[in-house]
Amino acid sequence: MHYNVAQLLREPIGSLRSYQLEENFTGPNRSADSMFGPVKMVRVHSGILVRTTVEVRSNLICSRCLGEYPTASQLDIEEEFFPTLDPQTGHKMEQPEEGEEAALIDSNHVLDLTGIINEYIITNRPMKPLCDLDCKGLCQACGANQNLADCQCENETMDPRWRALANLAKEE
Ligand SMILES: [Zn+2]
Ligand SMILES: [Zn+2]
Structure with missing residues (x-):
């Protein structure tokens, strides 16, 4: 996600570039698997928007069943680079104003979107991801994923009075 903006920086305010971003990621420590979308860069007074x-x-x-599930989300990003x-x-x-962490174009005039996009991805990520709002989670007793199969532990949590009845019914 590196763009050389040397030429755009020499152009008058209002000059525009359009790109199509498309990245696929593999391996550990990635914040996403893939991302794509149009990128617009405008020369503004202090840098590039x-x-x-x-x-x-x-x-x-x-966070309930520990299963991996795919998600797609859309991020609207607007950021000025200096x-x-x-x-x-x-x-x-x-x-620009010290103290503020500014997005910078490096000394080779390369504008790198990686950091900013990662930041957006992480702040937009749910605190408690759920594969489904109705995810049944894992059985407290045996650890089975209850979305996939009903385990045999359910009898254990049955009200003892009902269990007595159930046993009677079995004997008959
Ligand atoms: Zn789940
Ligand atoms: Zn169980």
Whole structure:
């Protein structure tokens, strides 16, 4: 998700670039499996304004049954990136208000969307992911996934009075 914006930085305010973002990820430590969507970059006074609507697909772990399930979400991102070097002179630029963590274009004029998109993905992730609102979770007794099969533990939690009746019915 690296874009060289050297040329765009030399163009007048209002100049525009459009890209199509498409990334697939494999391996551990990824925040998503794939993402795609249009990216628009506009030259603004202080740098480059990036607007994108990315569709993110990922596999999450259900907090009840611990099963993996696929999700898709859409992120609307609008973020201004500031150049570290003046594209005309090559001199170091003054950075915007200190204290604020600004998104920066590096000294090779490469604008990297990876960090910002990861940040959005993580903040948009549910605190307690659920594969389904009605997910039955794992059996407290045997650990079986109750979405897949009813385990035999149910009798244990049956009201003892009912169990007596059930036993009577079995004997008859
Ligand atoms: Zn679940
Ligand atoms: Zn069980």
